[in-house]
Amino acid sequence: MSDEAGSSTRKETALHEHWCEHPGCETWGSFGFAAGKAEPRWFxxxxRPEWKPRHA
Ligand SMILES: [Zn+2]
Incomplete structure (x- = not known):
């Protein structure tokens, strides 16, 4: 990986800590939401977004 510039700090932090992604919110993200292969987002x-159960 060569993306040292930019969001490396966020990346390292995300490995161990995940805070709510809501702008300005500093609460611990207890709820992780992963959409497909995207990285989980925490709130x-x-x-937390409205959780919509998947229906096959
Ligand atoms: Zn929040």
């Missing part, structure tokens, strides 16, 4: 209980 606190207040800002």
């Amino acid at each position: 606190c209980m207040e800002h």
Whole structure:
């Protein structure tokens, strides 16, 4: 990987800590949401997206 410039800090942090991604929110992201192969996104209980159960 050669993306040292840019979001490396965020990446390293995400390995061990995941805070709510809501702008300005500094709450621990207790809820992880992964869409397909995208990296999981974390939100606190207040800002978590509406969870829609998958239907096959
Ligand atoms: Zn939040």
